[in-house]
Amino acid sequence: MATQKKILIVDDNPIARKVLEKRLKSEGYDIVVVSDPRDTMRLAAREQPDLIICDVNMPEMDGGEVAANLKQFSDKTASIPIMFLTTLITRDVKAYASGEYTYVSKMSRPQELFTEIRKILQIPSSS
Numbered sequence: 001m002a003t004q005k006k007i008l009i010v011d012d013n014p015i016a017r018k019v020l021e022k023r024l025k026s027e028g029y030d031i032v033v034v035s036d037p038r039d040t041m042r043l044a045a046r047e048q049p050d051l052i053i054c055d056v057n058m059p060e061m062d063g064g065e066v067a068a069n070l071k072q073f074s075d076k077t078a079s080i081p082i083m084f085l086t087t088l089i090t091r092d093v094k095a096y097a098s099g100e101y102t103y104v105s106k107m108s109r110p111q112e113l114f115t116e117i118r119k120i121l122q123i124p125s126s127s
Helices: 014-026 037-047 063-073 110-121
Strands: 006-010 030-034 051-054 082-086 102-105
Touching: 006 014, 006 037, 014 030, 014 110, 030 037, 037 051, 037 063, 051 063, 051 110, 063 082, 082 110, 102 110
Parallel strands: 006 030, 006 051, 051 082, 082 102
Antiparallel strands: none
8 A cells, every 4th residue: 555655753762663664664654763752853844744653751852742842843843643652551641642642552453553543644444
């Protein structure tokens, strides 16, 4: 499925980034990755991804801070949808959201992740 949609992955873990990048490329997405969450705003403004998938627990800047900074950085980055991909699905993580973010567990099956991405990007299901 060649969607031509661009997704920016923000994760400080190189293995997690690589696995996610490989899975999403296999689904036809154009992937941009960033390992240091502090670089997200600049890269998002330049690349204009259709979606940002962001880890929550990162040492330099957590996912909630990344989301808040994107909202304030520029009009270009404020409207980019954000999905949090995390092992920490708890009420603390859900406290980040006021209903505007999607959370998917890193332990989810790939199909669950793809389903959520298609919903956010408004891509019809292939089934």
